[in-house]
Amino acid sequence: MSAFIELMRRDLLLTWKEGGTIGVALGFYLMVVTLLPLGIGPDLNLLSRIAPGVLWVALLLAALLSLGRMFEGDLEDGSLEVLATGPLPLSAIAAAKSLAHWLTTGVPLTVLAPLLGLLLNLQPDAYGALVASMLAGTLAVSFVGAIGAALTLRARRGGLLLALLMLPLFVPTLMFGIEAVRASALESEAFLPSFLILCAISLASLVLAPLAAAAALRFQLS
């Protein structure tokens, strides 16, 4: 367990010292969401209707930007091989790195989302649902994304390949996330079912995705 926390702590320290990645994701998110109303025009009703979808889609794309870097650095400098000789199985290594990715990408993006909701005239009732659904959903994005990051590890310019591979797997997360926010904006009762399914997706990927990522990593190491 201590090795798991050590690895996570190192990844957080690296992200902090190297900066960059969080800033790029947050900047991208901010840019997409602020440019969109300029393109659509000042129709407040339209904006508040599309706000849940825009906030979720842009968040997903912003999270994708940094996903490819999850194992890349460790493969390039040989750390991954040494990590594999440590006390953790590869699945636990993938889980620790996914969790670190969630803390450095998913959580900051979720914190920024309500501020961007203001720009899109999101209904006041929907802010709680927005934050709750994004906290749960980004967890699934980081963990499932680890599979894609491990699969495309040795592919040159693997970024686009990663997006093509992973976007279909993100569709359920996206749909139920958007549905949860939209339901609470309309004050319908559909929030809870959507939110619970979203949580179920996240919990399932928390357990299953590291196993798949570990299989891909084992292949990449040999």
Added chain:
Amino acid sequence: MKLVADRLAGARGGRTLFSGLSFAIEGGEALLLKGPNGAGKTTLIRMIVGLLAPAAGRIGLEGGDAELGLGEQCHYVGHLNAVKSSLTVEENAAFWCRFLGTPDAGDRIEPALASFGLAELRDMPAAYLSAGQKRRLSLARVLLAKRPIWLLDEPTVSLDRAAQGMLGVAVNEHVAAGGLVVAATHVPLGFAGSRDLELAGPARPQ
């Protein structure tokens, strides 16, 4: 403690590099792998640590810790240094110390860095180290956690003579304490009590 390879075969990219390779190394011995480029020295070392599966045969440790896999009892120092350039020398060492060893092994960091002449560079970000200094930091890993088997793949690359001496001292102490060393090399390493294993390389078509 005895590392035993039994009729081992190694292949890379569909090409057989060696086959029918059997050897045994006792604790307190160092084995030097020699042979031309492409003979399979790195392949053999990666097989021992478990990163590659043998094409045939098996490799195992007799009398080691039964609860740990073979890879967890090995220190692997490969061609790549596993040094993070944005962390300082000490942060790099501290991470490997706590990850590979135990969390309370922090008192190992100071002597390990000193053994490889890195004590004065402790607070320097690893990005500013020279190639030889990075190599030394990578080698210092073997002293950060206690493991019986050291696997060193061309450890002396870019080391100066003084640093080669430091490596020799560390290896000789480890072997004297009953440890086991397997090193791939092209140059004499000056390890006490070492044996050579010559890998001929795959037969070339006439």
